[in-house]
Structure formats: C-alpha cells, structure tokens
Amino acid sequence: MSDATPRAEYAAPDHVPANLIKSVDYNDDPALRVDPYRALAHLHDGPPIFWNPLNTRHGTPGTWDVPRASYMREILSDQDTFSSKNSAGFSALIGESWLMTPLEIDPPDHTFYRAFLNPLFSPIAVRKMDERIQARAQELIDGFKGRGECEFITEFARPFPIAIIMQLLGLPITELDIFIDWGQRLLHGSTMEIKAQAAAEIHDYLKRRIAEKRRNPQDDFISYICKTEVDSRRLDDGECMGICYLMFVGGLDTVASSLGFQFHHLATHPEHKKYLQDNPKKIPSAVDEYLRRFSSVMTARQVTRDIEFHGVAMKQGDWITLCQPTTSIDPLEYSNPMEVDFNRRQRHLAFSFGPHFCLGKHIAFRELNVALEKILFQMPELTLAPGSEVITHGGAVFGVAHLELQW
Template sequence: MDNATTDAAPIIGLPDHVPMALVRRAPSPGFAPETCPYQQYAAMHDEPRVQFMPPDFMRPNGSWTISRGEDVRYVLQHPELFSSQGIAGFSMFLGQSWPLIPLELDPPEHTKYRTLLNGIFSPAKIKALEEGVRARAVSLIDAVVAQGGCEFVDAFAKPFPVSIFMQIMGLPDGDFNLLVKYEQLLLHSETMEQRVEGARGFYDYLLDLIAKRRADPGDDLAGFVIQSEIDGRPLNDEEVMGIYYLLVVAGLDTVAASLGLHFAHLATHPEDQARLRANPDLIRDAVEEFLRRYAIVSTTRFATQDTELAGVAIKKGDRLTISTMAPSLDPAEFANPLDVDIERSPNRHVAFSFGPHRCIGSHLARREMIVAIEEWLKRVPPFRVEGDVEVPVKAGGLMCVERLPLVWG
C-alpha cells in the first residue's frame, strides 16, 4: 500500500490498485451531522458509481462503495464473487470465529440453514401472530394517548417490536433493558471498546440461554433452534450461538429504527398523515415507500477473486460496503427519489436486501409497521413533533432517530 497524497490531505494506507479519481473525499454519511445523511446518499449518484472510502477504524483497509441499484443487485446476487463470510465480525470482536448463521455463510452451506429457518417467518406463521401484534400495539398506545404526547422511540418504537420478538424467542420480559443496552453498545457506539462491550454482553447472555435450553428446550423460537438438525445431526453450540446471535441482534433493532423514521415523516408531513387517516387502504403502500425512502441498513461483501464491477478493477480480498440507502435513492430507478410518494408504483426497493440473503424476517417487519401505523392513526389525534423542530437522523450501524418527541390534541 502507498501513502497517497492529494491537494487536500494525505491518505494513509491507500491500496496500490485504487485510482485516486475514485477515492471518495466527501464527508462520510456517518460523520457529517450538519447534513441529513439521506441527502448525502442521494448525492452519491452525481459521483462515480464505484468509489473507494479511505481506511478508518472500522475498515482498516478501506472499502469500495456502490450506489446504483443495478450494481447493488449484481453484487448481492453473486455470492460466488462477493462473499458474506465475516461481514459482521461480531465473533472477531471476541477473538473467536463462529459465523452469524445464515448471514455470514455463502451457498451451498447458507442454503441449508436458510431452509431450516424459512418456515418460522413464513407469511402463514406471521398471520397467526396478527392478534398478538395488534394487541401489543394497542396496549402501548393506550398507555400514552391521554397524556397528549410522548417520546415515541422509548414509548413505542423500541418496546413494540422488541417485546414481540422477545415473546417469539421465549426471552423473559425482565431482560428488555439489558438487551437494549447491549444493542445500543454494539450497533450505535462510536468507539471499538463500546462495541466490544456490547458484543461480549450478547455473547455471555446467549451462552447462558443455550445452557438453559439444552436442559429445557421450551416451545418457542429458541427451543426450535436448539432441537433442530442439519445433515441429520443436531446443531452444535457454535451453530446455535450463530443463529441466536443473529436473531437477537436483528430482532432488537431494525424495526425499531424504521418505526422512528417512519413516524418522524408522518409527524413532519401532515398532508401524508391526513391522507392515510382518510384512506387506511393506502397504509400498506405507504409502508413500502417509507421502507424505500428511509432505508436503514448497510452490509458488506468481500471479493473472492479479482473481478470487475462497472468497469472498475476489484482485487481479491477487497471489501465492498453496500448500503440499502443509496440504491433506494437512485434516480435511474425512482423518479424524484427524495420525495415520498405513498402510492409509488412500481417500488422495487432493496430495503430488505436482495438475493440469497434477503431479510428472513421481512414478513414480520412489514406486519409490525403496518399495524403500528393503523393503530396510531385510529387512536391518536393528528400528531406533530414537539416544538415543530427538525428531527436529526443519526447514521451508523443503522440509520435511526434517537429521540422523537411527539405531541397531539
């Protein structure tokens, strides 16, 4: 590697095969708080379609980034060229090497575990949960509606999906605050020390859960996993840990982050809120548009061989950072992509990723988001952000709003 230099500042550790013309020198979306990160992702479409982010504390060798929808789908559909092994790296934080399953596996190994878990989150299984999901939403709304306002993230966005997931998984209600603490450290911290602390907290918690479920499996998702078989044999503890870890991390954060962003939009766009109140049949399409416009997840792939992407040479071992935000704001695929059109059609977003690793919990996530909006609009008068102030979006492991103070009445 060279220490490349430009008229701006030197870039330490830039790989030799990276052209300076493709080095992204603009502020990273995670480190420009004065600008909405979605505006920055949208602006990537005015730049080269494949760019290189210089090394930082999370990516010591730097990383390629891509913004076009067609390029993102190509990478995600070709695991033989772009591997998922080690993309989260949570076990590496602990000096270990077990994978998140099936996220950090490539086909054909990935397919076996994915097939095992697919049935758990099928549309039929999620439909069976409808009554409980709706009852939980109603109970949380009833707890705050008479107050004339609430801090939405803590009052609803987190406890609604997290409590549902904990019930499905079979985790004690009393562990809610502990698990949310670990999630915050692991996914939203700005130092490696805090991320390692969160990774260790989850690991120790799940190690204890595995021991308890070996003794008494129970009739829930954790029990299903502990009793499952692959290739005619029971899952070992490392495999169970990989599955549990992925389920817990994904189940605690993604829907909560999305709900905060979706309700921030409704609170600051009274015309959209009024349309959905007048025509609840539009809520399903609105959720798809919110998922597109306010996509939240970034993922990673590693090149398995020297290859080419959109005319750019990618070397074996190179890292690619792939956001769902940039392709969802691709003007080649979506007219006026920064605008929210709750009747947009077609709406081929990649908020749930694409290819073999498409989000396994997407049916549950959609149902929770639809129910949340339906029940809020039924039970709560028109709401807005307290003080009518701008709600900052925080970028990081997941896009989110940290606080959303709402008032109504």
C-alpha cells in the first residue's frame, strides 16, 4: 500500500539515471477527480520504465513505475526476481508481521495456500452463491427503484459486494455500515494515521471472529479455514488472519470501483446501453471490456536481486509500482485503448496475472454481471442526473466517489 501523505519528492538513489525520473501523483493530482485514465495516458509517451520520486513503499522513498502491459506480465510471472511479500503492507501499519495470504506469499508456499483455497472460489462454488448474489442485488435495487434516482456509489456499488463478502465469511449483515466505513478509511484515508486506525480496528474485529469460529464453527468461510486440516495440521491464528484480512480487503473496493465506472459509462453512452438491452447475451463480454478499460488496482513487487530489466538497472530492495489503470490503456497492447469495444478479444490485467491471478475473480465477475442484468432492464432509461457532478479518484484503488443517476 503506497503512503498517501505527505506527497513529497525524494532524491533518487545513485543507480537511477536522471532521464528516467518522472514525478507522478497517483493520489492527489486534481485531474484524477475528473478522469484518472486520461490524466495518466501521457505515461505511454515514455519512458516505459521510470523512477517515481513521489511514491513510497514501507518508508522507502521512490519506486520504479511500469505502465507497459507486457512488462507488467513479465514482472507478475517472475516471483523469484519480483517478490510479492509485504506488497500490501496492512500488517506493518499496526506493527505486526502476518502476511495477507496468499497475496503476499511467494512460491512454493503460495502454491500450498492456493490449493487450499481454490475450491472455495471455483465456478461451481460461485454458482452455489448465485441465489444470494441475485437476492442482495435486488434488495438494494428495490430500495431506490421507485424513486427514479439514486446516488449509485453509496446506495449500490459499495454495499452490494461488501454484503456478499460478509455473507461468505459468515459475518452479520447488520454490521455492513461499519465495514463500509472501515473500507473508506483504510483505502482512502487522508493520512497514514487514519489508515492505521482502520487497519487496527479491522484486525481486532477479525481476531475476535476467528476466535469465535474456533470455539463454535459453522457453515461459513472463517469456520472452514479454522477447522480444516491441511497436511495433517490446522492453520494457525496468523495464517487465518492473513486469509481473512485478504478476503475482507479484496471485497471492499475493487467491485465497487468497477461498478462505478461501468454505470457512469452506460449513463453517458446511450448507444452502448441500448446495444446491451437489445443483445443481453453480450453482457459478459461487456463486463470483461469494462474490466479492461477501467482496471483500477495499484499493486507492487520488490526486486530480490540486482538485475537489468529491459535496459534499466534495478537493485535488490527496489520497489516497483504496478498501476493497472495505465496498463489497461497501453496503446501497444490494445488498439484504440480509450474506446469501449464490447467485441474486443484482448486479454487484460484487471485480475492480475501469473501465480497471483485473483482468487475471487469468479465472484467479482458474477457480481458485475448480475448488476448489469438487473439494472439495465429494471431502469432502462438510466442516465446521469442533470447538473450533477461525477467525482472520480486515484489511490490504492481508482474509483468513482460520487455518481448521481436517474431514470
């Protein structure tokens, strides 16, 4: 997780040439509030790898930034050279050392945890969740459909995916508002102190829940990881915390971000909205293209040894920032990258790549499909509310902060 404040520039280390230094503010640049993708499109004018003195990672000033999609794939595929350990850093915020599992675990241990967790997130497992996903989406829609208007982010985009994760974890839905507040402070807090306080509150909450499920296991995700034996042993408290924290954080903002951009686009492009209403079988293709066009996550890797990567000398310990919002609009990867094309057949990095391909991909994809299926046909005249201001943001997860719709 990148430090958000202060946005100071740091002197580059000796191995960074002056011509590769470029300052990019992914958090507070005012242009991010209008259109974060157009604000960053200039990064593809070069250089394809640069040193960003505005980024910090675990107190280390400056990171390498890689806006090119093909380079990102190379980095994500090579866990020996580019480690994911401590790449999120939430435990460090509160002075602990557990790792978000399996996100911050490198192979071969990563393989063990993925084999343990994959069946819980398989297409078959998600199909069993479908009734809950559909019911929750409809419940939220029923809350505003008759009004003819809503503030989409607070009334649907945030509560929908968080409620699904809470149900999966076996947590009471009555605490939804608390979870939403934690998510906003953790991922978008204006200071590291605010983020750290939220991180600590989430940790303490999950610690209590893990202890409860150990004493009284039920039919839910936390109970499963607490009681299931793998290689003749049960996971310890630190391992359970790392897995639960990842599930919690993974459900907080990424789907909400996709929903915000997706419905902002549909509300401002009636021709695309009508195309999907006339061709509902194209909705999965549309979701995939929206994930490509509006990829949102910032992640990182740490260099494990001195290397030369595409002509750039990197030193052991250097951090690399991987910004999906820039790779999603790479003109060397996609023709007309800023355009939304529901017939596009090009792969994207919205769910990452390589060993750390997103564990919750099938849940997220289903949630996005259900939202489109229901809203497109229950509010067919969906549009932006006249005179309203659409506010977007950068940060750890790019997203839409405010979106007023009417129908």
